[in-house]
Amino acid sequence: MKHMSGTRRRVAALAALGTVAALALAGCAGSSDTGGSGDSGAAASGSLDSIKAALEKGGEITYWSWTPSAEAQVAAFEKAYPKVKVKLVNAGTSNDQYTKLQNAIKAGSGGPDVAQIEYFALPQFELTDALFDLSAYGFGDLEDDYTASTWNSVTSGDKVYGLPQDSGPMALFYNKAVFDKYDLAVPTTWDEYVADAEKLHAADPSKYITSDIGDAGFTTSMIWQAGGHPFQVDGTNVKIDLQDAGSKKWTGTWNTLVSKGLVAPIAGWSDDWFKALGNGTIATLVTGAWMPGNLESGAPDASGDWRVAPMPTYDGQPASAENGGSAQAVMKQSKNPELAAGFLWWLNNSDESISVFLQSGGFPSTTKQLQADDFLNATPEYFGGQKINEVLADAANNVVTGWQYLPFQVYANSIFGDTAGQAYADKSDLNAGLLKWQSALVDYGNQQGFSVNK
Amino acid sequence: MTAPAFARDRVGTTPLRPRRSKTLLIVMVVYAIYTLVPLVWLLVNSTKTQAGLFSSFGLWFSDDFAFWDNLVQTLTYNDGIFLRWLGNTLLYVVVGAGGATLLATLAGYGLAKYRFPGRRAVFAIVLGAVAVPGTALAVPTFLLFSQMGLTNTPWSVIIPSLISPFGLYLVWVYAADSVPTELLEAARMDGAGEFRTFFTISIRLLMPGIVTVLLFTVVATWNNYFLPLIMLSDPQWYPLTVGLNQWAAQAQGAGAQPIYNLVIMGSLLTIIPIVIAFLLLQRFWQSGLSAGSVKQ
Numbered sequence: 001m002k003h004m005s006g007t008r009r010r011v012a013a014l015a016a017l018g019t020v021a022a023l024a025l026a027g028c029a030g031s032s033d034t035g036g037s038g039d040s041g042a043a044a045s046g047s048l049d050s051i052k053a054a055l056e057k058g059g060e061i062t063y064w065s066w067t068p069s070a071e072a073q074v075a076a077f078e079k080a081y082p083k084v085k086v087k088l089v090n091a092g093t094s095n096d097q098y099t100k101l102q103n104a105i106k107a108g109s110g111g112p113d114v115a116q117i118e119y120f121a122l123p124q125f126e127l128t129d130a131l132f133d134l135s136a137y138g139f140g141d142l143e144d145d146y147t148a149s150t151w152n153s154v155t156s157g158d159k160v161y162g163l164p165q166d167s168g169p170m171a172l173f174y175n176k177a178v179f180d181k182y183d184l185a186v187p188t189t190w191d192e193y194v195a196d197a198e199k200l201h202a203a204d205p206s207k208y209i210t211s212d213i214g215d216a217g218f219t220t221s222m223i224w225q226a227g228g229h230p231f232q233v234d235g236t237n238v239k240i241d242l243q244d245a246g247s248k249k250w251t252g253t254w255n256t257l258v259s260k261g262l263v264a265p266i267a268g269w270s271d272d273w274f275k276a277l278g279n280g281t282i283a284t285l286v287t288g289a290w291m292p293g294n295l296e297s298g299a300p301d302a303s304g305d306w307r308v309a310p311m312p313t314y315d316g317q318p319a320s321a322e323n324g325g326s327a328q329a330v331m332k333q334s335k336n337p338e339l340a341a342g343f344l345w346w347l348n349n350s351d352e353s354i355s356v357f358l359q360s361g362g363f364p365s366t367t368k369q370l371q372a373d374d375f376l377n378a379t380p381e382y383f384g385g386q387k388i389n390e391v392l393a394d395a396a397n398n399v400v401t402g403w404q405y406l407p408f409q410v411y412a413n414s415i416f417g418d419t420a421g422q423a424y425a426d427k428s429d430l431n432a433g434l435l436k437w438q439s440a441l442v443d444y445g446n447q448q449g450f451s452v453n454k
Numbered sequence: 455m456t457a458p459a460f461a462r463d464r465v466g467t468t469p470l471r472p473r474r475s476k477t478l479l480i481v482m483v484v485y486a487i488y489t490l491v492p493l494v495w496l497l498v499n500s501t502k503t504q505a506g507l508f509s510s511f512g513l514w515f516s517d518d519f520a521f522w523d524n525l526v527q528t529l530t531y532n533d534g535i536f537l538r539w540l541g542n543t544l545l546y547v548v549v550g551a552g553g554a555t556l557l558a559t560l561a562g563y564g565l566a567k568y569r570f571p572g573r574r575a576v577f578a579i580v581l582g583a584v585a586v587p588g589t590a591l592a593v594p595t596f597l598l599f600s601q602m603g604l605t606n607t608p609w610s611v612i613i614p615s616l617i618s619p620f621g622l623y624l625v626w627v628y629a630a631d632s633v634p635t636e637l638l639e640a641a642r643m644d645g646a647g648e649f650r651t652f653f654t655i656s657i658r659l660l661m662p663g664i665v666t667v668l669l670f671t672v673v674a675t676w677n678n679y680f681l682p683l684i685m686l687s688d689p690q691w692y693p694l695t696v697g698l699n700q701w702a703a704q705a706q707g708a709g710a711q712p713i714y715n716l717v718i719m720g721s722l723l724t725i726i727p728i729v730i731a732f733l734l735l736q737r738f739w740q741s742g743l744s745a746g747s748v749k750q
Contacts, residue, residue, distance in 0.1 A: 064687070066704075068711050091687040093703040100687045103593070107600035110687070269706040271714055275508035294710045300505055324707065 047138040051342035058083025059339045061113040064101070066093045067165065067326070069360035070116075073353050077346055086343060094118060098410050104333070105130045111333045113340035114347075117162065118326045119153040120217065120409045123233065125329065126161050127407040132330040134160040137341050142349060149399040150365040154327045162329035163348035164365035166357070168288025169395035170221060170311045170323045173295070176384065177305040178207065178283040186309050190253040193284075193312045197262040200283055208264035209257070210284050211276065214421035214433075215268055216413035217323060219250075222286075224321035224403045226250040226314065231406045238406065238452045240441055242434040249314055251430040259427050274298040286311060288323035289392040293361020296382045303381065308388040310395060320395040321403070325365070363392065370396055408448060412441055493725075500524060500722045504715045524719040531716055535689065536723075539697040543676060543724075545608060546693055550615030551671035558618050558667050562625025563656060567633060583619035588680065596684050610685035611693070615675050621667035628663030629656070665738035669731070676728050694724045 063074065063086050074088045089112065091097045098121055104111030105128065117125060125131050139160040143151055150164035174186060182203045187193040197209035212218065223230055228246020232239040241247075257263050264282055266272050276282040278299035285291060295306055313319045328348055330340040347353050354369055364370055370393045379385040406412050419440050423433030445452035495513060501521040502510065510516030528536050565576060595614065596605065604610045633656050641651045657664070679695040686692055689700065698720045705712035 066707075089688050090700065091689075092700060093706055096683075096700075096703065099684070103596055103600075103684065104687075107597055107605070109603075110600055110605050269710065271507065271705070271712075274705070274712060278508055298705070298710060298712050299508075301509060 162327035216416035558621035566629035
């Protein structure tokens, strides 16, 4: 079943042959040329008040998102602002949507007014000048509403390219039933984590401390936590060093796990993975704070078994990193950026919308919600009544600062498996794998007109 | 005296009573298993709940039997979007594959039975079109359609589907052999116009070839994935293939909502019509395959 999406791709021949017909028909359809040369945003001067006025005035916008709560949020919005009609489109999850977004940008039309974009992908759209700078509407004043790390992800200097939807400060999710059965201590350092991994796998070879077959998002987050700065971007000048101190710190730990076969060779988000989370095959997950809802829906069998602890560190001092999470941005293509900005402001800054978002199991990026008592005191049954949000909110405060993603991170992540991923399959040195990734990225970046490592 | 023995020998090898080959039998059994196991898997797992999928052996049933429940859920999930996708697929198949067959038949017949300047050039273009990989043209096609304002409309899927160079080539070859030129001349002598000749005489002779092309284009359009994937961004216009993939992708990332049970049931429902089409049309296809193999 995992391969379902792949097997259908071969039937692409017809797409090509169609060009002949398209050319023939161009004559007839020529008049329908929309020719929407977007001069939108030319008169972008205003404040939060002007966008609130736009909301009252009304209009129609399109919103691309795959967030499960999007539908309920849009419904609540249309109730609050009956004159605004929002067309919600799920144009695909993550990469699928970015491809479509990129196509629409290249074509000059066909894109949405507001789009969901993950933090790692934002710089790519920023740099291709596809996003509307929201500082024109005074969005810069909203800084204090968000956690430092998420605000940093949506801004570049004084420019504001989106508003954070959620955040993913990392923590250690562990299966307490498995930990109790094999007498493992909850690790606070990575050395203890490796020791637990060895003990568990020795006691029962079918059990693993975690799973990893090479995941770019996880790798970059782990290097982030270790204090690495492998990507440094200044305009079009890019420095890539996947052998800096932080990167090496992480490979030092992870090499042990991979080379000794202590991590399960199961792809994340596959049906196998959910199964392994449910039956104890995978004992821990080091991942973003948005995970609880996914565990509840994807691994219902393990209800009551899982707990949350702070992410292990190298020196025992608390440190975390962001993993995953999205912002929403207004596209430059938008014909009504004022209204789009208004919707965005309501979507990711109003209590009304955020409470809908939280109900569906999301993790907030807004400081107000992170500090709210009923949020911190929640005791979900799935986690045995533990106050997990206390641990997760604490992680949000401990995110290491100064991280940057590449301006072509979507591409970078897509080739991770072909380069660094090999090291996982061969159980060989991850440093060599990272260097392979690096050299592919340097080549690609230079080809794309960046000045990489020059 | 040798003649009867010879005759008996021959009886053993006539097509009516073929000699048995163990190797061939084994190869066919292995092949049959190879083809049928995925279908069996699909059938078995369509009876399981989301939880049952994860907690039971893949090729056997789990304790709970949720076939009907899955069926209802699949048809009603997200305001019954599955039915909408099914309708879209049918639209693309009927208009796209039907149109492709019509165009291929007309063009193939014309090229086979009429002499006109530029025939060889058309031949070269058609053969070239068969050889160009679709993926190479995907993005240019998208940009072209985008300029015409056709992306994200059903036309962006239907128009490219209308062209089937392979089907054209097949009708061409078939018409050259199965429609005797003498017959057409006789019809002309009797005063029948070209259209009348085509619709009353030629089309009957061509029928096996036409059905073959129809079957090819129906299967290709039904399974079409890449073209609608890049052309369409609004799920309201998705065909089943792209829609099911979107359901499968729901299991990924923050806020994941895995609905594997619905993906499996949806896949089962998706293949049923195409299996039926194949069973109904296969005898035509067989005769189409052997078309032109023997020169009368």
